[in-house]
Amino acid sequence: MKRIWITAVATLLPFVSIFSQQKRTDRPNILIIMTDQHTADAMSIAGNKDLKTPAIDFLAQNGTRFTEAYCVQPLCTPSRISIFSGQRPIHTGFTGNVEEKDGLWPDSLLVMGKIFKNAGYKTGYVGKWHLPIPVTKISQHGFDYIENTAAGDFLDAANPSFCARFMKENKNEPFLLVASFLNPHDICEWARNDQLKMDVIGTPPPPEECPLLPANWRIAPNEPMIIREQQKVNPKTYPSTEWNADKWRQYRWAYNQLVEKVDNYIGMVLAGLKKYGLEDNTIIIFTSDHGDGYAAHQWNQKQVLYQESAKVPFIISKIGQWKEKTDDNLICNGIDIMPTICSFAGIKMPSYLKSGLDIKKIIEQPGTKLRDTLVIETDFADNTRLLGIKGRAVITHQYKYIVYDKGDLKEQLFDLTVDPGETNNLAVQTKYKQTLNSMRSYMKTWTRNNKDSFNPYN
Incomplete structure (x- = not known):
């Protein structure tokens, strides 16, 4: 009997292995990498010769880079709430920055983590949070593994390690992992001469050694006055109203330094995928919550609806599986990410999500046109x-x-x-x-x- 049982097990093992493999490959991992206040042109893959972003470029070389991608609102909390709920700020009711507090986020508005957790995915979130839900309230946001969210120095530097641990512990199950970085948001601290939170970049070189200013750096004629009136509300937020051209060139130097810093950490997260053999079955989305003025229109910060503040990087990759492409569809990360990742994972999304588009269709059929007009x-x-x-x-x-x-x-x-x-x-x-x-x-x-x-x- 023992010999018969051993023979039976040996006979079944290949089928068990095939079943396990089938289950694993049918459900891809989803890795969302987010930076903060990252304008779309601040990537070397986009033709910017004043900085180098090898990790971001690598993602673009293994997938599709969307050249006309926008945030839904150029401000941290409203944009992030949209990304993680799939709803516009006018529909969530969150149109300004909001503190992390219980009772603010309605139970009827499902969070990405909970949707994927309910569908059988392992869920993880690492890094900057900035959502109006306590990180401890896993029953609402759905991210079982949630680390490194508290404000503190060098937060970004710790992200790769926490991400790697999640990957190692969940490499045999389909997972959703968010890697949320703060930089290049530290440009806000730099602009007001505060100490940086994430990295040290040193004293800027003389202006003549800094990047040239963009052609649109001056304030253009016939601009609505309300923009400049709003800019004067808080000098700590907008310390730049009296800057000259030299200071703006140093601003662009500092911003580029911060982008390069966070690109290095992104490379470490990608190294975790490679280390644990997860590249082949992981869909990677790289984006940011909003852009930055980047000296255009003499603007630091965001909120204004000019391109530099509203356009964001947006890349969808599968390392070693997809070829490099660019696409000019009008994309909105705040409403399009949710239907896209649900489609890749085979998960039914909430019926109330109607304005977002499934970008997977573009990946599968290049040349597909999904939207000819976008409102932000x-x-x-x-x-x-x-x-x-x-x-x-x-x-x-x-x-x-x-x-x-x-x-x-x-x-x-x-x-x-x-x-x-x-x-x-x-x-x-x-x-x-x-x-x-x-x-x-x-x-x-x-x-x-x-x-x-x-x-x-x-």
Whole structure:
């Protein structure tokens, strides 16, 4: 009998192994790597010769880089809530920065971690949190493994180790892991001469040795005055109002240094995938919560709806499996990540998520066009205090229409094909009246259909 049992087990083992392998490969791992305040052009793969980002470039070389990707709102908490819920700020109700506090996030709004946990995935979150849910409330956010979220020095440097531990412990099960870095957000500290939180970059070189300023660094004519009025609200947030060209060149140097620092840590996270044999079955999404002014329009920080603040890096990779591509679909990370990762994982997403798009279709069929118009929003704030100034932008492949709800001059219209730096406001030119009216009409229809109370036209 013993011999028969051994023979039976030996006969079944290959089938058990096949079943286990089938189960493993049918459900890919999802790794989301996020930086903070990272503008889309701050990558060497994007043609920026003033910095080097080998880890980010490696992701682009093993996947698709989306060149027209935007955040849903250029401010930390609203953008992050959208990414992890799939809903726009106007629908979540979170349009400003919010503290980590119990009772703020409604139970009806499902969090990414909980959706994946309920579907049988192992779930992990490492790094900057900045969501209005206590990290200890796993029953709501769903991330069983949650580490390194408390504010403190050198937070970014610890992320790779925590990520590697999660990978090692869960390498035989499908997992969702978020690696959330703070840099290059430390540029905020640098701008006001505070000590940096994440890294040490030293004293900037003389201005003549720093990166050149972008062609659009000056404040353009016919800009809504509300932008500069908002900028004067808090000099600690916007210490740059009196900077000269030399200081702005040093700002770009410092920002690039911080991007290179975080790129190094991203490379360490990717090394963890390789070490534990997880590259072949892991879908990687790299993005940021919003951009940074990067000296364009003499702007540091975010919130404003110019390209530098609103556009973000967005790359989807599968190392060693996918070839390098670029795609110009209009992407919004705040509403598109959730349907995309659910599609890759074969998970049914909440029925109320209707505005986001499944980017997996583009990966599987290059050339697919999913969206020809995108709307993003802003609600100016001084950290957690809303200032009562709202804005929206309608973006197409050619035009970008920005409108604010305060001031005499509220509108901006740019032809991005000839004016990517947004320096020539066509809204004040008579010959573009038809285009302007078309954009206004689209905005009115969109706000009505999306139950958005924004109305700048009274």
